[in-house]
Amino acid sequence: MLDASFPLDLERLQLSPHDIERRKAFVGLQPEDVARIRSIQDIFLPNADRYVAAFFDHLAGIAETAKLSGSHSVLEEAKCLEHEHLVAMMQGDYGKDYMEQRVRLGMLYSRAGLDVSVLLGGFHVLMRVLGMEVMKHFAEDPTKGFDVFMSLKKIGFLDIGLIVDVLIAERERVISVQQEAIRELSTPVLQVRDRLLVLPIIGVIDSMRAKQLTDDLLLAIRTNRARIVVMDVTGVAAVDSKVANHLIQTVAAARLMGATVIVTGLSAEVAQALVGLGVDLSSIRTLNDLQGGLEEAERQLGYKIVPIDDSTPAIEPA
Amino acid sequence: MPVPILKQGDVLIASIQSGLSDHDLMELRDNIAEKLGSFKSLGVIVDVSMLDVMDSFATRMLCTIAETTRLRGAETVIVGIQPEVAVAMVQLGLTLNGIPTALDLEEGLQFLKASIRGRG
Numbered sequence: 512m513l514d515a516s517f518p519l520d521l522e523r524l525q526l527s528p529h530d531i532e533r534r535k536a537f538v539g540l541q542p543e544d545v546a547r548i549r550s551i552q553d554i555f556l557p558n559a560d561r562y563v564a565a566f567f568d569h570l571a572g573i574a575e576t577a578k579l580s581g582s583h584s585v586l587e588e589a590k591c592l593e594h595e596h597l598v599a600m601m602q603g604d605y606g607k608d609y610m611e612q613r614v615r616l617g618m619l620y621s622r623a624g625l626d627v628s629v630l631l632g633g634f635h636v637l638m639r640v641l642g643m644e645v646m647k648h649f650a651e652d653p654t655k656g657f658d659v660f661m662s663l664k665k666i667g668f669l670d671i672g673l674i675v676d677v678l679i680a681e682r683e684r685v686i687s688v689q690q691e692a693i694r695e696l697s698t699p700v701l702q703v704r705d706r707l708l709v710l711p712i713i714g715v716i717d718s719m720r721a722k723q724l725t726d727d728l729l730l731a732i733r734t735n736r737a738r739i740v741v742m743d744v745t746g747v748a749a750v751d752s753k754v755a756n757h758l759i760q761t762v763a764a765a766r767l768m769g770a771t772v773i774v775t776g777l778s779a780e781v782a783q784a785l786v787g788l789g790v791d792l793s794s795i796r797t798l799n800d801l802q803g804g805l806e807e808a809e810r811q812l813g814y815k816i817v818p819i820d821d822s823t824p825a826i827e828p829a
Numbered sequence: 830m831p832v833p834i835l836k837q838g839d840v841l842i843a844s845i846q847s848g849l850s851d852h853d854l855m856e857l858r859d860n861i862a863e864k865l866g867s868f869k870s871l872g873v874i875v876d877v878s879m880l881d882v883m884d885s886f887a888t889r890m891l892c893t894i895a896e897t898t899r900l901r902g903a904e905t906v907i908v909g910i911q912p913e914v915a916v917a918m919v920q921l922g923l924t925l926n927g928i929p930t931a932l933d934l935e936e937g938l939q940f941l942k943a944s945i946r947g948r949g
Contacts, residue, residue: 732932733932736932736933736936738936760916760920764912767907769908
C-alpha cells in the first residue's frame with residue numbers, strides 16, 4: 512500500500528528561500544505585519560489552547576472528518592501540531608522551519624483524509640475566533656485592531672496556500688502510485704501450445720500501455736517462435752480510434768515478424784463503435800470469442816482435438 | 830560490401846549482414862534477378878535479422894525484389910525482422926503488404942517448401 516511516511520518532498524513543494532519569499536509576496540506580507548503580530552503575542556499565547564479547541568470543536572461537528580476525529584492518536588497529534596502552529600504564527604518568524612511545520616500539518620491532514628473545503632471551513636472558524644479576540648482587545652481603537660487582524664489574515668492565507676499545496680501534492684502522489692500499480696498489472700502473453708500465444712487484454716488501453724503491449728508481444732513472438740497469436744479483447748470495455756490504430760499497428764508489426772494475429776472478443780458495442788468511427792479493420796482476422804479463435808489457430812497450425820476414446824465424452828454430462 | 834547469395838536446393842538465400850548502402854541494395858536486387866534465371870530457383874529468402882534499422886528505401890527495395898521475383902515465377906519471403914524494427918516500420922507505414930514474412934531462416938525455408946510443394 513501507499514507509504515505514508517515518505518520523506519517530505521520539499522523540492523516538489525518549492526520551499527527554497529526564494530520560493531518562501533515569493534509565497535510571502537503573494538499574500539503581501541510586509542515587515543510591519545510581522546511587527547503587529549509580535550505586538551499582540553503576549554495576549555494571545557496564553558490562550559492558544561482555546562483557539563485550537565475552537566478549530567477542532569468545529570471539525571468534530573462535521574461528518575467528513577470522521578477519520579480525523581475517530582483516531583485518538585491522529586487527533587492528538589493534529590492538536591499538538593496546530594498548537595505549535597499558532598505559537599509559531601505569533602512569534603513572527605516565517606522561515607523554512609515554519610514552512611516545514613505547515614507541510615507536516617498538511618501531511619497529517621492529508622493522511623486523515625481531510626478535504627480542502629472542510630479544512631478551509633475550519634480555518635475560517637479559527638480566524639474568526641482570533642479576529643474576535645483582536646477586536647475585543649482593541650475595542651477602543653478598532654482601526655488598529657483591524658490592521659492587526661489583516662496582518663494575521665495574511666499569515667493565515669500564507670498557511671492555507673501551503674497546506675492546500677501539500678494536500679494537492681499528496682493527492683497527485685497517490686494518483687501516480689496507482690498509475691504505476693496499473694502499469695505493473697501488465698498484460699501477460701501466454702503460450703497455450705507450441706507456436707501459439709494468447710494475449711488477453713483487460714481494462715483501458717492508453718497509448719503508454721499499448722506501446723508496452725506491442726513490445727511485450729513482439730518479444731514473446733521471437734522468444735516462443737510463435738506463428739499465431741490470439742488477441743482477446745473481451746475485457747476491453749471501450750475502444751476509440753486511437754486504440755484501434757494501436758491494435759492495427761500491433762497486428763501489422765506481428766505480421767512483419769511472421770506471426771498471424773487473430774483478434775477475438777470484440778463486443779457488440781465495441782464493434783459498432785469501430786464501424787461508426789470508420790476504422791478500417793479489414794486487414795485483421797476477427798472471430799467471435801476466445802474459443803473460436805483458439806480453434807481457428809489450432810486448425811491453422813494443423814492440430815485437431817479428438818476425444819481420447821469414444822466411451823469418454825469430452826464433457827461430463829451434468 | 831555486396832550481399833552474398835547462397836543457393837540451397839530450389840531456394841536462393843540472401844543474408845544481409847549489416848547496414849547496406851542504397852547502391853548495395855540495388856546490386857542485391859540485380860543479382861537476385863540474375864541468379865533466379867541461371868539457377869531456375871523457385872523461392873527467395875531475404876534474411877534481415879542483422880539489421881537494426883530499416884528505412885523506406887530498403888523497404889522499397891525489398892518490395893521491388895519480391896515483385897521482380899514474382900514476375901520471374903518464384904516467391905520471396907522476408908525473414909528475421911526484429912521486434913524494434915517491426916514497430917518502427919509500422920509507425921512509418923511500411924508494412925510490406927502482400928509480401929510473406931517469417932520469423933527466421935528456418936521458418937522461411939519451411940514456408941517456401943510448403944508453398945513450392947503446393948505448386949506441384
